[in-house]
Amino acid sequence: MKTLLIARREYVECLRDGRLLWAGGLTVLLLLAALAVGWQNRVAVESERTAAQQLDYQDWLAQAERHPHDAAHQGMHVFKPLPPLAIVDPGITPYVGSTLWLQAHRQSEVKFRPAQDATGLQRFGNLSMAWVLQILGPLLVIVLGFNAIAGEREQGTLRQLMSLGVRPRQLLAGKALSLAASLGTLLLPLAVAAAGFVAAGTPPEARGDTWLRVLALLLTYALYFSTMIFLVLAVSGWAKTSRIALVTLLAIWIAGATLMPRAASDLAREWHPSPTRVEFNRNLDDDLSAEHARAWQSHFGVDKRWGADLPLNRWGEALQVDDQAGYTVLDRHFGKLWNAFADQQRMQEWGGVLVPLLAVRALSMAVAGTDFAHHRDFSVAAEQQRRTMQDLISHDLIHHADPLGHQHFSYKAGPEFWATVPPFTYAAPPLGFALRESWRAQLALIAACLLAGVLALVAMPRRA
């Protein structure tokens, strides 16, 4: 009862105070702008992507009669779908490409990172609802709550409150509830609007998963804001004056929002180094040629690839052997690179216990389907499509071994063969995948929230 009384009084006071109007209003405006930008981006990209993907396959089917290996050089394009929740949290989208050209011989990387088409301003950050909530959200909580306890202490009302026999737990709960209510008043209508836009942008067959993801995202931010509320109340309860509380909280916020993420990412790179482009390519090339040499030696007993020692009518077989030998090497190298990225991120997710931004960022983009794990899932699926295409082609070439002696590329496949290559269909993995991949971030965020809660409870005044 006392809890609710405290909460109600505090909430009404907050509504009357200009702070909610100004700080809250600005945040809401930014969030609305971010939602509009996200929605507009997605609408523009998604329809074009779907059309391009269909066109690509139609052109593949309708291509002229040609040697299958030439068709493999033409290849196929696959485009990464933008998940519906990307309008809320685009995650790493600006920094990874969305287009893959599947060609013969080598695994391609996803090209065309949007950030390469932007100016240096991009590096200040990307306007999205997630950015506003993660970076500016804590500031809003600070502005609304820095004097929640310290202010009462200054005005002497804390003494009166204590004299009523309010327990620390009741005080904390009341203050926290009122802050949560203020934030809810501001943010929940926006959450509903965003959910509406997300649902509108989701194809009917994926709606179920999308709703679950929306729910998970809501929980994620609820947890993040709870952490912030507890942290603010902890400092407000500990500080002698509201000025000290404000300065301390601002210092914590600045460190957490700007300094720590950069420091953590640099530290993680030191700890789990990833190769430079040059190193990666050199190692891959070396391993590929060693593996190819071994495969050619063991299958055909020759030293040179594509040399005169192997009759042309066995080149289809050679293509198959060559490709298969490459697959394991590619898997090893890309796997190692991607694991290094994942390790770097995981280390930072654990850092989320102390810097909640790191945990919420990882969790939010995982749930939105815009994190590296989802990107990797797509890359693997696309490479699988390339291999399917390659294997079908080599197989076809074995069956149509060269009839004309040295006229190696005289054989031409036609539409029936093109149709044996299936279209690329990719469905993003369900929420379960995202949750499995992000358990560290979940744990870290929960731990951070509990830690902040305990700190707040300890910092609550016992006597005035």
Place this chain on the structure above:
Amino acid sequence: MNEIRTFLLVVRHESRVLVADRSLVAVMVLTAILVLLGLYNGLDASQQREQTIAALLVKQDETRVNNVARLRRIMAGEEAPEPFSNPANPALVGGGQGAQLAVMPSLPLAPLAFGQSDLLPDHYRVSYRNKATFMYDAEIENPWSLLSGRFDLAFVLVYLLPLMICAMSYNLLSAEREQGILKLLMSQPLSLSALVLGKTVVRLLPLLAIATLLPAAVLLALRPDVRAPDQLALLAGWSLLTTAYALFWFALAAAANLFGRSSATNAIVLIAAWVGLVLVAPVLLNVLVAALSPAPSRIALATETRLVTIQGLNRYNELLSTDYRYTDKPELLLPQQGRFDVPARLRAFYLIHRDVDHEIEGVLAAFDRQLAGQQALVDRLGWLSPAVIFHEALASLAGTGARRHQHFKRQIDDFHREWRAYFEPRVQSGTAIQAADYSTMPKFVWQEAPRAETVRDLALRLLQIFLPVAVLSGLALRRLRRFSVVPT
């Protein structure tokens, strides 16, 4: 004379106070640590980049020497040529075997700012293959790190230096007014302007020394090429720029103080200004710029590339179904009197790449135009936030900005054309590559953007930062006359 003496008195007194309450020392030490950390990261990364490039150039030289040596052995009959790696075959040498490295060298001042260097490559391997195949490689970097940004000196200066300044001067006058000391001070023969100036100078000079002199000294000690006269001039320009940015925040703090509100209000005004100018404005500006000069569609580029490739495959379908006569006539892989029998299939590949290049040129140019348009908008709208101008200027002085990369891409365009022009007649007419050709083939020679452009750029940015400094100082001066020394 008297004014100067009182001013010096204020400076001396204020320094004593600040040293005694340890806040000045604490802020200075913290700033120095952050500056050194950021600089260390920058130095480390530039050194790594430079080593990588050096290693690549050595490797390229080795490849060339190898090719020449192999060609000599083949001509002497000591080695049998291979079909897909033959130093005499112009279609192979121009395509991949002899591909040339085009490098954008890092500048002596590179450690000052990462800029876009973790995103945009500083080298490309140029061959006659179409540009879509080699121009869109990017440096390997964890996207998460790209999103977080790097802890470099530019970050420390753009983001954190203003905070240090605000922390030092949010209560420049308000504290003494609140404590009632200001009243006493003003009863002395001391002008308010001398007081404000003296207090500002005590905070400004040590901070500036740490933010500009310290990195400059470290750079001069560790990177000998910074000691060249032109680089020293650029370094001086950089210091001036940093000073201007610091002055902006000091002027803002002084102006806020002269409005005569409480310390708490000043602190909130300053932090709000920081959030607005450093955090929010650049992000909004980015959205605005992208909306005003939107990037053409990459999906359309991919589709276009594929379509022209298909057309090429159709056009040269006959050439592609080539004979591989060398399998039973290996002597075809040998040059005969300066001629080389370029297999029709390889010729077809050359032609397809040439045609694709030709067709997508317009699309690629649209991307470059759009990016240049965005950059022009950033330059024009940058005055909305000194942080944006400062950030852009730092990257451009360090040579890691988008503009220098555009300049690099234009040079690659030219070089790519030159390379193709060298190989086209050789591939088409079947002219064998000779050992001597390896030293006369086109080489990429980097041309720095004209110095005058850099200087003009720097001057413009300095102006863009000094202008708001002047406005804020003017405002502060006006308030100075109406300032009341007792809290109202």
